[in-house]
Amino acid sequence: MELKPVGQRFILHWGEMGTRWGVNRTVAQIHALLYLAGVPLHAEEISETLSVARSNVSNSLKELQNWNLVKLVHVKGDRRDHFETLSDVWALFKIIVHERQQRELEPTIHTLRDCLASTDIAQEDSLTQAKIKETLEFMETLTWWGNEMLKLDPSTLVKLMKMGTGIQKILGKK
Amino acid sequence: MELKPVGQRFILHWGEMGTRWGVNRTVAQIHALLYLAGVPLHAEEISETLSVARSNVSNSLKELQNWNLVKLVHVKGDRRDHFETLSDVWALFKIIVHERQQRELEPTIHTLRDCLASTDIAQEDSLTQAKIKETLEFMETLTWWGNEMLKLDPSTLVKLMKMGTGIQKILGKK
DNA sequence: TGGATATTTCTCTTTTTGCAGAAATTACTG
DNA sequence: CAGTAATTTCTGCAAAAAGAGAAATATCCA
Numbered sequence A, B: 001m002e003l004k005p006v007g008q009r010f011i012l013h014w015g016e017m018g019t020r021w022g023v024n025r026t027v028a029q030i031h032a033l034l035y036l037a038g039v040p041l042h043a044e045e046i047s048e049t050l051s052v053a054r055s056n057v058s059n060s061l062k063e064l065q066n067w068n069l070v071k072l073v074h075v076k077g078d079r080r081d082h083f084e085t086l087s088d089v090w091a092l093f094k095i096i097v098h099e100r101q102q103r104e105l106e107p108t109i110h111t112l113r114d115c116l117a118s119t120d121i122a123q124e125d126s127l128t129q130a131k132i133k134e135t136l137e138f139m140e141t142l143t144w145w146g147n148e149m150l151k152l153d154p155s156t157l158v159k160l161m162k163m164g165t166g167i168q169k170i171l172g173k174k
Numbered sequence C: 001t002g003g004a005t006a007t008t009t010c011t012c013t014t015t016t017t018g019c020a021g022a023a024a025t026t027a028c029t030g
Numbered sequence D: 001c002a003g004t005a006a007t008t009t010c011t012g013c014a015a016a017a018a019g020a021g022a023a024a025t026a027t028c029c030a
Helices: A003-019 A025-037 A043-050 A054-066 A089-117 A117-124 A127-150 A153-161 A164-174 B005-021 B025-037 B043-050 B056-067 B089-117 B119-123 B126-151 B154-163 B165-172
Strands: A069-075 A081-085 B071-073 B081-083
Touching: A003 A025, A003 B119, A003 B126, A025 A043, A025 A054, A025 A081, A025 B126, A043 A054, A043 A081, A054 A069, A054 A081, A089 A117, A089 A153, A089 B005, A089 B056, A089 B126, A089 B154, A117 B005, A127 B005, A127 B025, A127 B089, A127 B154, A153 B025, A153 B126, B005 B025, B025 B043, B025 B056, B025 B071, B025 B081, B043 B056, B043 B081, B056 B071, B056 B081, B089 B119, B089 B126, B089 B154
Parallel strands: none
Antiparallel strands: A069 A081, B071 B081
């Protein structure tokens, strides 16, 4: 598949941003390609289009599947595996939020609970104890709220977001 | 400064999570230490407490200052630079959201605008054009909404979050 | 069942990142 | 304006991550 100039630029940029988003360049590029393509592609085609080793494509696709961003599908009359991603950017966002929650918050919540449950906690001064407790509560609230938001369908989410601080006024009235 | 068991565990964990949060271990550890300490520390003390090279502390503190998470302060009667971080976890959160927005969204918004403004955009099929447009709009909305939320003071933010999807009902009534 | 096709796993190289220790610079102090 | 304390920058090594290509494995079909 030949990329046109803007498509190529989009994909290369996505690749550069990948590291900041917690994935490597190839993973991000493949995701960008599938996103723009809008139709399932097979690994060979991805490999050729992006000039990336076939093995690298294989591993990167696995990584994208771990993120639940890409799924394996089959195209009638073709024995090769094909891959596609979601076309709705809001749906993608929801998945990313959820996955990041798991990776960036979950482990810490677990550790903090352990810390507070440990008998060693008594040795710490009360300031430290309070900080750890606060941090845990913060992360729990954030996770809970994130999950609440994830329950909303994308269109409601958009509406909510577009309100911004307008919400504050409504809350005041309540 | 001698760390007690739970404090140490907290700091080590923070360090491990650092990479997932976009900073390296030392940077995250130093931040955790300053957070728990609650009082300004000088570089030498940080270096000793964490068993990290003095130069590494210097660079890591610079990184934390770039994130606006740590600021340099002076302690009366001590010529050494001291460093402290915010003690309010919600205030920290706001800074992190803002900084991540700059690092993870801003550059892409810029690129997507460029893509759409480019004369090459005409060569792309309409699906691709639409996707790029949607993606840009999404990121703009997200940024705008993030900024709106950042305007709220932490306590309002907590209240808002604790409501979760309760907001939806209020919106329905409106 | 045997070849062709497709996919994954392994190994090795390259690149990037992290970090210690030395050297250089800057800022104070008597 | 020496001399000392504090800090930063530089240099080089070590560890980790990314990714290419080969080898191994699995899958399909005639």
